[in-house]
Amino acid sequence: MSRLAQGLVLLLLGGAVLRISAFTTEYLNYVKPGFRPFLIAAGAVVFALGVATLVQEWRRPQDAARERSRWPGAAGGYGGHAEAHPGPQADARSGGHGDGHAGGHGHDHSRGPRVAWLMCLPVFAIFLIAPPALGSFAAARDDVAPPPPPREVVEGYEPLRGDGPIAMPIGEFVGRAWGDPNRSLTGRQVRLTGFVVRSKKSDAWYVARMQLNCCAADAIALKVAVRGAPAPPENTWVEVTGTWIPPRSDKLPLGTVPPQLRAIDVTKVPRPVEPYE
Amino acid sequence: MSDKALLDWSAEADSPVPPASWGRRSAAAPLLPWVFAGLVVALFAGRSLFAPYLTSPALQTWSTIFVAICVQALPFLVLGVLLSAAITALVPPSFWTRALPRRPYAAVPVAGAAGAVLPGCECASVPVASGLMARGVTPAAALAFLLASPAINPVVLVSTAVAFPGRPEMVLARFVASLAVAVLAGWLWLRFGRTEWLRVPRASAERGWRAFLAAMRHDLLHAGGFLVVGGMAAATLNVLVPRSWLAAVAEVGWLSVLVLALLAVVLSICSEADAFVAASLTAFSPTAKLAFLVVGPMVDLKLIALQAGTFGRSFAARFVPLTLALAIVVSAVTGWVLL
Numbered sequence: 001m002s003r004l005a006q007g008l009v010l011l012l013l014g015g016a017v018l019r020i021s022a023f024t025t026e027y028l029n030y031v032k033p034g035f036r037p038f039l040i041a042a043g044a045v046v047f048a049l050g051v052a053t054l055v056q057e058w059r060r061p062q063d064a065a066r067e068r069s070r071w072p073g074a075a076g077g078y079g080g081h082a083e084a085h086p087g088p089q090a091d092a093r094s095g096g097h098g099d100g101h102a103g104g105h106g107h108d109h110s111r112g113p114r115v116a117w118l119m120c121l122p123v124f125a126i127f128l129i130a131p132p133a134l135g136s137f138a139a140a141r142d143d144v145a146p147p148p149p150p151r152e153v154v155e156g157y158e159p160l161r162g163d164g165p166i167a168m169p170i171g172e173f174v175g176r177a178w179g180d181p182n183r184s185l186t187g188r189q190v191r192l193t194g195f196v197v198r199s200k201k202s203d204a205w206y207v208a209r210m211q212l213n214c215c216a217a218d219a220i221a222l223k224v225a226v227r228g229a230p231a232p233p234e235n236t237w238v239e240v241t242g243t244w245i246p247p248r249s250d251k252l253p254l255g256t257v258p259p260q261l262r263a264i265d266v267t268k269v270p271r272p273v274e275p276y277e
Numbered sequence: 278m279s280d281k282a283l284l285d286w287s288a289e290a291d292s293p294v295p296p297a298s299w300g301r302r303s304a305a306a307p308l309l310p311w312v313f314a315g316l317v318v319a320l321f322a323g324r325s326l327f328a329p330y331l332t333s334p335a336l337q338t339w340s341t342i343f344v345a346i347c348v349q350a351l352p353f354l355v356l357g358v359l360l361s362a363a364i365t366a367l368v369p370p371s372f373w374t375r376a377l378p379r380r381p382y383a384a385v386p387v388a389g390a391a392g393a394v395l396p397g398c399e400c401a402s403v404p405v406a407s408g409l410m411a412r413g414v415t416p417a418a419a420l421a422f423l424l425a426s427p428a429i430n431p432v433v434l435v436s437t438a439v440a441f442p443g444r445p446e447m448v449l450a451r452f453v454a455s456l457a458v459a460v461l462a463g464w465l466w467l468r469f470g471r472t473e474w475l476r477v478p479r480a481s482a483e484r485g486w487r488a489f490l491a492a493m494r495h496d497l498l499h500a501g502g503f504l505v506v507g508g509m510a511a512a513t514l515n516v517l518v519p520r521s522w523l524a525a526v527a528e529v530g531w532l533s534v535l536v537l538a539l540l541a542v543v544l545s546i547c548s549e550a551d552a553f554v555a556a557s558l559t560a561f562s563p564t565a566k567l568a569f570l571v572v573g574p575m576v577d578l579k580l581i582a583l584q585a586g587t588f589g590r591s592f593a594a595r596f597v598p599l600t601l602a603l604a605i606v607v608s609a610v611t612g613w614v615l616l
Contacts (some may be wrong), residue, residue, distance in 0.1 A: 006498055008313045013501070017351060030345035042352035045359070049497065052490055104307060113495075115502030115586060122347040127320040130328040130342035137334035140339075141516075169559075213553035216345035219547050220554075221369060 001116055007053030009119055014047025015121040026126075028274055029133040031215045043145050055113055133275035136197040138233045139221035140207045157184050165189040165241050170209040170222045177224075177259030187242040192224060192240050192261070193269060196232050205231035206258060207240045212276045223275065229263035237272070239264040328346065335516060343512035346579065349547060350400045350504055357401030358500065359410030362493035366485065373414050381415045385463035388418035389456055399427035399574050400449045400504065404496045405582045411478045417470065421463030424600060427548040427574035428455035437570065440552035446615055447563065447570075454611040458604045465599060476589035499609030503586035507579025511545035514578070527560035536611075537565040538605050543571035548574035548601040564612025571608040577603045 022037035031039070034116075125131060157180045160166055170192050176185045206223040206224040206239040210216075226240055245260040290605055331337075377384045388409075395405060406423035410416050427433065429452050441447040521583055526536045537558065543604045555566040585593035 001498075002309075006494060008309065009498065010494070012313075012317075018347065020348070027348065029341060030348045033382045035349070038349065038352040043357040045355050046351075046497070049490070055493055056490075081556070113499045113502060113586075115506070117500070118502045118505040120346055121509075123320070125340045125344050128323045129331045129337065129340045130324055131337055131344050132339060134341055135334070139340050158344055177488035204590050214547050214549060215349035217342050218545065218554045226333075274351065 001114055005059050006116065007050045007057060009116055010046050010050030010053060012123050013119050014043050014050055016126045017043030018047060025273055029131060029216070031198045031276060032126065032212055057236050072187060092100060104107045123209050134210045134216055135195055136208070138219065139210065139223065142199065157182065159184050160188050162163045165191045167191040170207065171211055171277050172225055173224060174222055174259055183246070187243065187248065189241060189243055189264070193272065194238070195234050196234055197223060197236055198231055198234050203231065207238060209277045210275070223258040224256045226263050226266070227260055229266045234267065234269065237269050239267045290581070300427060310603060328560050339512050339516045346508040346511055350579070353398045353400045353547070354500055354504060355497070357404040360395070360401070360487050361404035363433055364405065364408040365411050365492045366489035368412070369413050373409065374410050377414060377418060381417060381467055382464065384415050384418040385421045385467060386460045386496050388414070389459040389463060390424040392422045392459065393429050393431070395426045395430055396550050397582050397592035400583070402426045403580070403587055406499055407478045407496070409588050415513050416475055416477060417463040417467035420466055420596070421459045424462055424575050425456055425459035425494055428571065433548050436549050437552040439525045440519040446560040447567070449568050450567050450611050450615040453615070454567060454608045455574070457611070458571060458575065458600065458607045461603055461607070462600050466596070470499055474595055475592045478587070486590065488606055499586055500583055504579055507545060508581035510578040510582070511543065515544045533565040534568045534605065534609055536571040537561055538572040538601070541569045542577050542601070545577040545579045548571060562608060563616040567616060568608040568610045572601065572604045
């Protein structure tokens with residue numbers, strides 16, 4: 001991999017990262033919102049490194065003579081050669097068998113490692129596949145719903161204030177349904193926003209949302225079973241208004257069955273900018 | 278002969294075979310920027326051309342997870358590469374010989390404990406450890422640093438405390454077990470490791486700004502390439518293995534420890550986030566979760582690829598099983614004592 005190619009790969013990668021973080025909100029499909037400044041910084045560093053590499057490459061014919069005096073071992077393998085045969089002839093000779101050397105050691109600062117070409121793959125994926133936020137395919141993979149967050153279970157949730165339907169994150173609904181000793185959901189109308197996942201076994205369906213801790217690789221599906229409304233098409237984003245159906249027995253261990261909601265109204269909504277909870 | 282060599286050198290310093298490339302610079306070099314420009318246009322056009330057709334849910338899920346792993350690791354990788362380049366190019370070598378104890382057996386625990394100051398995840402620690410070795414730090418001590426730093430730094434410990442509220446013993450157990458594994462692995466490598474297994478990266482004698490840029494570019498391209506390999510493997514397994522399979526084995530004590538250790542290897546979650554995932558696996562015993570937290574930052578798919586790329590395959594083939602076995606045993610013992 002020549003230095004020119006190294007600079008161009010860095011430019012591509014830095015540009016792609018800047019594109020998804022600084023210029024669009026696509027990064028929200030992959031990581032948490034708070035990660036944006038780090039992504040922009042990293043993309044800028046990679047991009048700047050690519051630019052610096054290209055500038056060095058551009059100016060090289062002019063300062064080749066100076067570089068020759070400053071970098072006696074640069075063209076040869078990394079270490080060893082330069083001390084063994086100093087001088088320009090040695091450089092040319094060690095350059096001659098430098099290919100095998102670089103392949104074996106991969107530690108030559110002027111010729112980049114071949115594996116670096118793979119860094120184009122995420123760039124291609126970002127541009128050509130344009131990976132969307134995780135949807136029903138990922139949510140349907142784990143049938144076991146995750147447990148409620150443990151903290152609130154100890155103290156119990158705040159009672160719900162106001163009247164009329166209350167909009168809440170699906171995670172909060174699941175937590176209140178499973179782990180709230182005060183049973184604050186009883187008789188209250190709530191409004192949940194999520195995408196549609198249809199059960200593989202029955203004709204039941206769920207309104208679901210993925211929860212991220214750091215990036216999409218650790219996403220967990222939060223699901224609420226919706227009763228009393230026909231299932232919309234898979235993966236559509238909907239707003240479901242309804243009331244909680246308390247489980248008939250307390251014997252089922254937490255986390256085996258998603259909490260249920262009796263729907264009053266199901267409306268199609270556009271996909272939110274922040275697809276994860 | 279000497280004349281020709283001089284000409285070659287000034288024409289194409291990076292050429293692997295100077296006679297073949299001699300005089301081709303004018304033809305070959307300007308081609309690449311045009312290919313690149315064409316590629317950029319194709320990428321922007323390709324989004325509207327290809328994206329509407331590449332909609333298979335499995336492919337989309339795979340690529341989302343793949344891109345997420347790469348995007349999430351990149352800032353940490355850049356941080357590690359910046360630090361590593363600063364170590365190799367800006368810090369004088371004599372600093373490390375003065376900072377660390379002279380005797381290798383004493384240097385290992387000191388380097389391991391020093392891992393607590395690098396606020397990053399495992400992607401950052403590989404280039405930093407390689408930079409330390411390049412500067413003459415005993416490999417075993419640099420390896421102890423490599424293993425300890427992603428698990429015991431303040432950011433990771435705070436996130437563990439947040440993920441396990443009201444359970445400070447989990448943070449303590451993670452710290453103790455991770456540091457113990459790192460120091461043990463360092464000592465074992467010192468006692469039984471052979472120099473020819475480990476490819477110690479050598480720093481150029483040059484220092485200063487140009488060397489800084491060169492070291493940074495090299496490390497970033499190298500580690501980045503292997504990060505992509507690990508990201509692809511992790512995304513594939515993430516899509517293929519449903520997590521519900523895990524529930525079945527959660528009841529068996531010793532098996533659950535093994536299963537969560539292997540899950541940590543497969544999922545390749547960043548060490549700053551793995552505590553939240555561990556906390557969500559409620560069916561498992563605390564000891565199994567501890568194994569997940571100890572193994573994850575030390576052995577996972579993207580880390581194996583990074584280590585094999587940085588230190589050589591014969592190193593990774595020995596060091597990875599050693600670390601994995603140590604991590605499982607130590608976390609089982611720590612869990613039994615502390616949790």
